[in-house]
Amino acid sequence: MWRYLIPIGLFGALLAFFYLGLGRDQQTLPSPLIGKPAPAFELPRVDDPSRTVSSQEFAGRPYLLNVWGTWCPGCRQEHDVLLDIARRTVVPIIGLDWKDDLELAQRWLRELGDPYAVTAFDSEGRVAIDWGVYGAPETFLVDAAGRIVHKHVGPLTIDIWEEEFMPKIAATGSANE
Amino acid sequence: MSAELGHFALILAFCLTLPQAFFGLAGAAWRRPQWMALSRRAAAGHFVFMAVAFACLSYVFYVNDFSVLYVAHNSNSELPTFYRFAAVWGAHEGSLMLWLLLQSLWTLAVVAFSRSLPVTLTARVLGVLALLSAGFALFTLMTSNPFERLWPAAMEGRDLNPLLQDPGLVVHPPMQYTGYVGMSVPFAFAVAAMLEGKLDSLWARWVRPWATAAWVFLTIGITLGSWWAYYELGWGGWWFWDPVENASFMPWLIGAALIHSLAATEKRGLFKSWTLLLAISGFSLSVLGTFLVRSGIIESVHAFANDPERGMFILIFLGCCSGAALALYAWRAPLFRSSAGFAPVSRESFLLLNNVLLVAATLLILLGTLYPMFLDALNLGRISVGPPYFTLAFMIPMLPLAFLLAPGMHASWKRASFERHKKLLAILLALAALLALLVPTLVYGWRSVLTVVGLTAALWIVLSSLIEPIERLRKGHSLSAGVLGMCVAHLGVGLFIVGAVTVESWSQEKDISLSPGESAEVAGFRFDMVGLRNVSGPNYEAVESEIAISRDGEQVAVVRPQKRTYRVQTMPMTEAGIDNDWNRHLLVSMGEPLGDGAWSLRLQYKPMVRFIWLGAFVMAFGGVIAIFDRRYRQRVRSEATSPAAADASTA
Numbered sequence: 001m002w003r004y005l006i007p008i009g010l011f012g013a014l015l016a017f018f019y020l021g022l023g024r025d026q027q028t029l030p031s032p033l034i035g036k037p038a039p040a041f042e043l044p045r046v047d048d049p050s051r052t053v054s055s056q057e058f059a060g061r062p063y064l065l066n067v068w069g070t071w072c073p074g075c076r077q078e079h080d081v082l083l084d085i086a087r088r089t090v091v092p093i094i095g096l097d098w099k100d101d102l103e104l105a106q107r108w109l110r111e112l113g114d115p116y117a118v119t120a121f122d123s124e125g126r127v128a129i130d131w132g133v134y135g136a137p138e139t140f141l142v143d144a145a146g147r148i149v150h151k152h153v154g155p156l157t158i159d160i161w162e163e164e165f166m167p168k169i170a171a172t173g174s175a176n177e
Numbered sequence: 178m179s180a181e182l183g184h185f186a187l188i189l190a191f192c193l194t195l196p197q198a199f200f201g202l203a204g205a206a207w208r209r210p211q212w213m214a215l216s217r218r219a220a221a222g223h224f225v226f227m228a229v230a231f232a233c234l235s236y237v238f239y240v241n242d243f244s245v246l247y248v249a250h251n252s253n254s255e256l257p258t259f260y261r262f263a264a265v266w267g268a269h270e271g272s273l274m275l276w277l278l279l280q281s282l283w284t285l286a287v288v289a290f291s292r293s294l295p296v297t298l299t300a301r302v303l304g305v306l307a308l309l310s311a312g313f314a315l316f317t318l319m320t321s322n323p324f325e326r327l328w329p330a331a332m333e334g335r336d337l338n339p340l341l342q343d344p345g346l347v348v349h350p351p352m353q354y355t356g357y358v359g360m361s362v363p364f365a366f367a368v369a370a371m372l373e374g375k376l377d378s379l380w381a382r383w384v385r386p387w388a389t390a391a392w393v394f395l396t397i398g399i400t401l402g403s404w405w406a407y408y409e410l411g412w413g414g415w416w417f418w419d420p421v422e423n424a425s426f427m428p429w430l431i432g433a434a435l436i437h438s439l440a441a442t443e444k445r446g447l448f449k450s451w452t453l454l455l456a457i458s459g460f461s462l463s464v465l466g467t468f469l470v471r472s473g474i475i476e477s478v479h480a481f482a483n484d485p486e487r488g489m490f491i492l493i494f495l496g497c498c499s500g501a502a503l504a505l506y507a508w509r510a511p512l513f514r515s516s517a518g519f520a521p522v523s524r525e526s527f528l529l530l531n532n533v534l535l536v537a538a539t540l541l542i543l544l545g546t547l548y549p550m551f552l553d554a555l556n557l558g559r560i561s562v563g564p565p566y567f568t569l570a571f572m573i574p575m576l577p578l579a580f581l582l583a584p585g586m587h588a589s590w591k592r593a594s595f596e597r598h599k600k601l602l603a604i605l606l607a608l609a610a611l612l613a614l615l616v617p618t619l620v621y622g623w624r625s626v627l628t629v630v631g632l633t634a635a636l637w638i639v640l641s642s643l644i645e646p647i648e649r650l651r652k653g654h655s656l657s658a659g660v661l662g663m664c665v666a667h668l669g670v671g672l673f674i675v676g677a678v679t680v681e682s683w684s685q686e687k688d689i690s691l692s693p694g695e696s697a698e699v700a701g702f703r704f705d706m707v708g709l710r711n712v713s714g715p716n717y718e719a720v721e722s723e724i725a726i727s728r729d730g731e732q733v734a735v736v737r738p739q740k741r742t743y744r745v746q747t748m749p750m751t752e753a754g755i756d757n758d759w760n761r762h763l764l765v766s767m768g769e770p771l772g773d774g775a776w777s778l779r780l781q782y783k784p785m786v787r788f789i790w791l792g793a794f795v796m797a798f799g800g801v802i803a804i805f806d807r808r809y810r811q812r813v814r815s816e817a818t819s820p821a822a823a824d825a826s827t828a
Binding site for chain 2: 001005008015020
């Protein structure tokens with residue numbers, strides 16, 4: 001008699017799982033690099049390609065690495081947010097200009113404003129691969145010890161900055177410039 | 178204006194499902210012929226308005242009205258007219274319109290072809306179908322309205338995804354959806370039977386052609402999808418065990434089980450519970466598939482939409498329709514116990530094994546598809562499940578099933594003695610094994626024991642499928658459509674297995690960089706890169722390379738693969754150059770330019786790959802033949818009549 005209830009019982013369990021699954025954010029791709037040392041890089045600077053910028057220059061203090069490109073609409077969206085964050089001078093923002101055109105990038109920063117302490121020009125995308133970049137825009141938080149503590153995929157908003165990044169910055173022993 | 182007309186027509190179509198449902202179900206419950214007749218009229222009206230709505234949507238695509246949001250997202254002024262029609266179902270909202278249209282068409286078909294069925298049964302079926310249409314229409318109107326306006330209108334559209342700009346796209350989704358939606362008919366019949374409290378051989382006979390028809394469309398849809406992916410993506414793969422592919426394959430497996438289970442229910446009143454559950458599961462899996470690819474719950478290249486809100490709606494819908502059906506089952510199934518028995522070796526036992534193995538395969542595929550989601554929901558991490566699992570999981574039940582096919586076809590009801598065919602089947606098995614061992618080894622070289630085993634099963638199926646037709650024709654007996662259809666369909670299964678096993682065992686490929694003037698060799702064929710040139714298409718720019726293929730110095734073919742960049746979406750697309758012959762394909766696809774005119778190319782040799790799709794189409798053809806068996810078109814004289822015994826021994 002009770003065995004006729006088995007199908008609907010199993011089905012109910014399946015539905016429950018789906019319900020749980022819906023609530024989860026499929027977009028958060030956990031970065032395998034969280035907690036690991038940030039990959040070192042040395043790249044030409046966007047503002048002056050004859051000079052280079054290297055990750056060594058920022059050793060010893062926390063910073064944000066923001067991956068962007070002039071071809072990326074989400075980056076245009078978050079640009080004003082970045083300017084806002086830069087104005088608050090909590091941590092420096094390093095830009096990683098990914099697979100872009102140098103002239104377009106320079107014009108972008110000139111016309112829209114430059115929230116970055118310095119922008120590295122990753123034309124071939126090798127550094128992005130090292131950092132496990134999924135797509136632009138993507139922002140990494142590196143702590144004073146040089147470890148990646150947090151990653152956010154997609155355009156930043158002030159809410160994400162305040163809820164996800166600020167607590168982690170405070171936790172690593174905050175740094176004012 | 179057309180968009181608003183279409184929107185209004187859609188609303189009216191939704192409204193008409195309500196009387197269709199009410200008068201159908203209440204009319205049957207309270208035995209009111211006029212109400213039941215009204216239900217049929219409502220169904221016809223619903224179809225008319227759905228057709229108008231769909232026509233309006235097609236029209237706004239035809240004229241490229243970019244003030245309609247959906248058109249702006251999926252069309253472009255440079256998009257060829259042909260693909261503008263295909264763009265109607267190229268994304269989520271439009272695909273729902275297609276679903277609704279097809280649901281209304283299947284409903285209309287039930288109205289048209291149910292003259293010989295009892296009125297109350299038909300009325301209940303229409304009632305259930307109306308509820309399904311209502312659910313989907315509500316979903317469309319509330320969360321996925323294709324008629325939404327964009328103001329100010331876009332200057333230009335975002336263009337149809339280049340992957341979808343192909344003749345295959347025009348045919349594959351409609352066929353696929355016809356199959357998915359078609360599974361709702363046996364579902365409705367099952368619910369109707371449970372509501373009526375009556376499930377007998379007659380019911381099974383009426384449902385069989387509907388189940389077969391839905392299954393046929395699923396077969397065609399899946400085959401076209403596989404074929405299209407093969408030549409469009411150019412990687413030489415024909416099945417990737419992608420969640421969406423699995424979502425289409427599971428209803429197909431269940432549909433196949435259902436058709437066979439119905440045979441036992443029709444002939445001997447057995448397996449009623451199986452049949453009910455299979456009918457319910459078939460459609461549930463169709464809706465589940467819809468849920469999976471639109472809710473964002475599973476990552477897939479195929480995923481239509483990534484919207485938890487829509488996902489919730491479909492989840493609720495799935496819960497309601499399948500939950501209600503399963504609740505009905507829990508209530509009514511005890512009524513449907515059958516008392517007939519059968520010997521351990523009999524047609525019935527083969528069919529039972531068939532049910533078990535097909536359902537096992539389906540559950541294993543379902544497990545693999547949902548496993549990542551389960552783990553994630555339980556916070557156990559993120560993994561992905563791919564071909565290594567699926568291939569193994571699928572083979573485990575399917576290999577035994579392949580060997581059961583040949584004897585199963587010739588087993589008689591109640592007790593199978595195989596008197597007539599024992600010797601013949603044994604001889605054919607030996608012959609199949611011999612051919613499977615010698616022929617491929619001589620042509621391609623030794624591969625593995627599994628390969629020989631697979632080919633043996635395939636050839637045994639092919640040979641034994643021919644026994645019945647040949648015997649009957651020789652004796653001058655007539656061959657009913659049902660029996661012929663069965664033999665043809667099983668023959669198709671054999672051909673399919675031949676193709677699949679050969680391709681997976683002996684295909685060769687090479688990734689290599691070639692410049693004009695250079696050549697490479699694969700499987701005894703020489704591929705010469707003759708030259709490169711730029712080509713302009715209606716909405717794309719391409720680099721085309723000319724590859725001359727020769728064997729032993731003689732030219733075999735010239736193929737022209739392209740690497741296209743579509744102007745609007747700037748997506749690079751590979752068009753493979755394929756030379757096809759009955760027993761092999763040669764594919765060339767272009768990778769990346771490496772500078773100085775050199776390109777990375779993938780060269781592939783695919784032996785017997787055509788048999789994969791040929792076998793599948795033959796399967797579908799067999800199903801079509803079976804649908805036209807005369808006994809499905811006989812009028813019911815009285816409900817007490819037992820099924821005609823003309824072909825009692827088989828089918």
